[in-house]
Amino acid sequence: MKYTKKDLGSFGLHLINTDKFKTITVKVIFHTPIKKEKITKRSLLTDVLLQSTEKYNSKRNLTIKAEDLYSAEIATSNQRIGNYIFTSFILQTLSDVHTEKGNVEKSLEFLSEIIFHPDIENNSFQKDKLDLAKYNTVVALSSIKEDATHYSLIRMSEAYDKESPISYRMTGYLEDLEKIDEKNLYQTYQDMIENDYVDIFVVGNYDNKEMLSLIKKYFKFKKIKKTKESYYLNNKKPRKRRLFAKETIDNTQSKLAIACPISKMTEYERNYSIVLANLILGGTSDSKLFKDVREKNSLCYTVHSLINKLDNLLVITAGIDKNNFNKTVELITNNLNEMKKGHFTKEDMDIAKEVYHTALEEIEENENAIISEILFEEILGIESIPQRLEKMNKVKKQDITKVCKKITMDTVFLLEGVKNEED
Amino acid sequence: MKKINLNGLDMDYYLETLNNGLEIYMLPYTNKKNYFISFATRFGSEVVEFTDEKEKTHKLPLGIAHFLEHKMFEQESGEDPFTFFSKSGTGCNASTSFDNTQYICYGTKKFEENLEYLINFVNDPYYTDSNVKKEKGIIAEEIKMYEDMPDIKLEMELRKNIYQNHPRKIDIAGTIEEINKITKEDLYTCYSNFYIPNNMFILIVGNFNKDRAVEIIKKKLEYKKKQSLPQTKNVEEPDKITKSKSKITSNIEVPKLAYGLKIPTKNLKLDKLELDLYLNIVTTILFGASSEFRERTRNEKILSGIQMEWEVLEGFRVFYLIATTKEPDRLEEEIKDEINNLSITEDAFNRIKKVWIANEIRMIDNIDATVSNLYDDILKYESIVSDRIDKIRSMKLKTLEELIKKIDFKNTSVVQMLPKTN
Numbered sequence: 001m002k003y004t005k006k007d008l009g010s011f012g013l014h015l016i017n018t019d020k021f022k023t024i025t026v027k028v029i030f031h032t033p034i035k036k037e038k039i040t041k042r043s044l045l046t047d048v049l050l051q052s053t054e055k056y057n058s059k060r061n062l063t064i065k066a067e068d069l070y071s072a073e074i075a076t077s078n079q080r081i082g083n084y085i086f087t088s089f090i091l092q093t094l095s096d097v098h099t100e101k102g103n104v105e106k107s108l109e110f111l112s113e114i115i116f117h118p119d120i121e122n123n124s125f126q127k128d129k130l131d132l133a134k135y136n137t138v139v140a141l142s143s144i145k146e147d148a149t150h151y152s153l154i155r156m157s158e159a160y161d162k163e164s165p166i167s168y169r170m171t172g173y174l175e176d177l178e179k180i181d182e183k184n185l186y187q188t189y190q191d192m193i194e195n196d197y198v199d200i201f202v203v204g205n206y207d208n209k210e211m212l213s214l215i216k217k218y219f220k221f222k223k224i225k226k227t228k229e230s231y232y233l234n235n236k237k238p239r240k241r242r243l244f245a246k247e248t249i250d251n252t253q254s255k256l257a258i259a260c261p262i263s264k265m266t267e268y269e270r271n272y273s274i275v276l277a278n279l280i281l282g283g284t285s286d287s288k289l290f291k292d293v294r295e296k297n298s299l300c301y302t303v304h305s306l307i308n309k310l311d312n313l314l315v316i317t318a319g320i321d322k323n324n325f326n327k328t329v330e331l332i333t334n335n336l337n338e339m340k341k342g343h344f345t346k347e348d349m350d351i352a353k354e355v356y357h358t359a360l361e362e363i364e365e366n367e368n369a370i371i372s373e374i375l376f377e378e379i380l381g382i383e384s385i386p387q388r389l390e391k392m393n394k395v396k397k398q399d400i401t402k403v404c405k406k407i408t409m410d411t412v413f414l415l416e417g418v419k420n421e422e423d
Numbered sequence: 424m425k426k427i428n429l430n431g432l433d434m435d436y437y438l439e440t441l442n443n444g445l446e447i448y449m450l451p452y453t454n455k456k457n458y459f460i461s462f463a464t465r466f467g468s469e470v471v472e473f474t475d476e477k478e479k480t481h482k483l484p485l486g487i488a489h490f491l492e493h494k495m496f497e498q499e500s501g502e503d504p505f506t507f508f509s510k511s512g513t514g515c516n517a518s519t520s521f522d523n524t525q526y527i528c529y530g531t532k533k534f535e536e537n538l539e540y541l542i543n544f545v546n547d548p549y550y551t552d553s554n555v556k557k558e559k560g561i562i563a564e565e566i567k568m569y570e571d572m573p574d575i576k577l578e579m580e581l582r583k584n585i586y587q588n589h590p591r592k593i594d595i596a597g598t599i600e601e602i603n604k605i606t607k608e609d610l611y612t613c614y615s616n617f618y619i620p621n622n623m624f625i626l627i628v629g630n631f632n633k634d635r636a637v638e639i640i641k642k643k644l645e646y647k648k649k650q651s652l653p654q655t656k657n658v659e660e661p662d663k664i665t666k667s668k669s670k671i672t673s674n675i676e677v678p679k680l681a682y683g684l685k686i687p688t689k690n691l692k693l694d695k696l697e698l699d700l701y702l703n704i705v706t707t708i709l710f711g712a713s714s715e716f717r718e719r720t721r722n723e724k725i726l727s728g729i730q731m732e733w734e735v736l737e738g739f740r741v742f743y744l745i746a747t748t749k750e751p752d753r754l755e756e757e758i759k760d761e762i763n764n765l766s767i768t769e770d771a772f773n774r775i776k777k778v779w780i781a782n783e784i785r786m787i788d789n790i791d792a793t794v795s796n797l798y799d800d801i802l803k804y805e806s807i808v809s810d811r812i813d814k815i816r817s818m819k820l821k822t823l824e825e826l827i828k829k830i831d832f833k834n835t836s837v838v839q840m841l842p843k844t845n
Contacts, residue, residue: 019454020788021788022784022785022788023785058718059717059718059721060713060715060717060718063712063713064713067774067775067777067778068777070777070781071777071778071781071782094781094784094785099781132721132722136727139677139727139749142677143676143677143747145674145676146572146574146675148571250674251571252571253567253570253571284505285505285514285515285516286503286506286509290505295503298560298561301562301568302564319567319568320564321564321567347510350510351509351510351512354509354510354511354532355512356512358511358512358513358514358530358531361532362457362531364456365456365457417567417571420674
């Protein structure tokens with residue numbers, strides 16, 4: 001794998017050459033500082049952009065065009081990354097060797113058509129397309145409880161801190177829908193094209209010179225922009241007394257979700273100690289929580305912890321019977337306290353280090369993982385894979401206990417399953 | 424060892440069959456760091472009764488195949504397989520389906536040790552009264568988790584409408600009541616009858632040495648004897664569906680619709696793979712991403728999400744379509760109209776063929792997707808399909824039109840799932 005970065009002024013171009021794939025993957029990422037009122041706009045915008053363009057007047061015609069390009073795939077996403085929204089457009093297409101000469105170029109032109117040539121009339125999007133996008137949002141919001149784990153995480157983060165971006169619902173907000181019309185959504189679009197910081201990643205087997213000229217031909221941004229705000233969220237002071245919050249749902253199982261803020265992590269702790277601490281506590285099928293809560297006490301089928309270092313947050317989830325709520329919380333508290341006291345073995349640490357090592361080794365087998373790796377090295381200044389592997393191996397027990405002492409079990413949320421017996 | 428070219432993909436797979444009947448399928452890659460191993464048995468939830476070598480008949484508690492899968496992880500030494508694999512950063516898991524159970528491990532390191540360990544732990548059952556009892560709480564939570572998923576509940580309801588007798592109308596994990604009946608003796612009975620070399624296979628994909636893999640497997644498993652396969656109870660499944668329409672309610676806000684088409688295959692004179700390709704192309708053209716149906720129903724706001732799947736089983740093919748819709752009655756009409764006025768254009772037919780060939784080439788880059796496709800091939804077609812691209816290329820519209828004439832497109836069932844009224 002070979003990585004070359006080109007600063008093209010108005011955007012950063014990241015060329016990653018690898019012979020592992022028969023496809024070329026292109027990801028165009030727009031970064032914008034997050035604001036609650038931007039979320040619904042961005043979500044409607046990407047929906048509308050994928051419905052039609054200047055040249056292709058319906059979603060069906062767009063899909064047929066993609067199929068004609070040997071099943072090229074185009075997708076969009078809006079993700080919150082710390083303090084930012086990343087609006088991404090992803091293209092994956094077979095390289096010319098496996099199709100015909102010009103397929104990659106035509107695919108790039110197609111992606112560029114979607115981004116730069118929207119279906120516009122009088123500086124407005126089409127009303128029927130926007131209506132459909134709004135309708136899709138309404139349906140998505142109405143179905144939000146169908147994934148009970150996901151819903152419990154949203155409700156937990158709202159209980160934890162309603163003001164923080166952590167609690168923002170990326171699906172959008174019902175109350176924002178009516179404020180958005182064909183005209184102001186077009187302004188949102190222009191604002192994204194003109195003001196967002198842009199990165200373009202290209203992964204695959206291709207010639208850099210040819211790719212550079214294709215990218216220059218099809219992706220033209222005017223202004224030079226730089227990101228200013230930090231990607232990391234500010235630390236929030238944990239509560240003095242643990243908050244218990246609850247909501248009922250018409251389900252059989254209950255979902256437990258716990259927010260554990262980590263105060264004032266150092267750069268080293270953020271990238272090393274907390275990563276290992278999380279793997280030992282609940283990050284694997286061999287973790288303390290898995291062994292104790294599931295295997296020893298038979299309280300659940302799923303129990304995990306995960307770490308979001310941009311948010312300074314450790315999250316613990318489990319699917320339980322509501323009658324076991326107190327016992328489960330007690331076991332989780334005990335396990336976290338054990339971590340703080342250093343009650344874990346060298347073997348636990350070695351295993352966590354190996355799991356980390358394999359995860360890093362597998363990055364180059366997946367296009368999206370490669371892109372995320374390079375992006376985070378770049379924007380967060382994270383060290384390279386070999387440097388990280390070396391440093392991770394040297395993490396000591398006291399490093400882990402030290403960072404664990406900064407963890408507070410702040411908000412315990414229970415989405416309580418209370419089955420309505422109608423069915 | 425047989426070497427077989429996967430045509431159009433520039434790859435070879437290898438097949439070794441041991442004297443005791445165990446099949447080893449291997450697809451080595453030269454440009455990947457990771458590997459994936461699956462050790463599988465053709466034993467799943469649809470075995471509800473069988474007769475063993477000594478002519479003794481066993482009626483099984485529902486959900487036992489899945490329960491056994493959980494209990495395979497119990498070792499007499501007390502060592503947890505998850506711990507062993509984690510030591511080399513290797514992932515490990517297992518899954519049970521209607522007609523198979525598989526144990527998998529995947530990673531980048533210690534291939535040989537991990538292969539040996541995977542074989543050892545699947546080879547070495549250790550069931551006790553207390554470890555069986557302990558699992559009941561865990562599986563009960565797993566069953567409850569699935570019960571709370573509306574799409575799964577809806578699919579189960581449709582299965583009851585489609586199958587009159589076939590155990591595919593019963594949930595893979597069984598019911599809490601049934602799993603509570605399971606004893607360690609039941610588990611040993613199933614294990615000794617279905618976890619036998621001639622009912623099992625190993626699939627390895629990725630970065631590994633194929634000769635070393637075969638050596639290790641032989642060393643570990645060659646001593647095992649071929650056994651006569653247990654006679655699983657033959658279920659007489661009528662051609663007709665059970666019930667053409669039903670309604671249920673659930674904890675949802677937007678209604679859902681499930682549509683099923685049941686096709687008996689005994690009079691369809693195509694080989695299995697060809698049959699599946701032709702059936703698939705019909706539903707892809709009718710309901711796929713580039714269909715007129717999708718464009719129309721999306722624009723009329725009567726379709727907000729759709730999933731489709733073909734189920735393959737002895738004697739039948741069943742098509743499942745599950746949709747989210749604010750207007751289930753209208754969507755139901757649209758689907759039936761589409762099926763009853765079926766028309767396939769040459770243009771759409773050729774475009775989908777092109778898409779499928781491209782997808783075959785793309786898919787081989789991805790080890791996870793490849794593993795899952797090869798695994799399905801082995802179960803559905805008794806071996807890895809090596810000429811799929813040729814088969815797709817040679818598909819003819821005329822053959823499709825003849826097939827369509829033989830199918831009863833009225834043998835369907837619909838379930839509507841509506842929000843509760845309170």
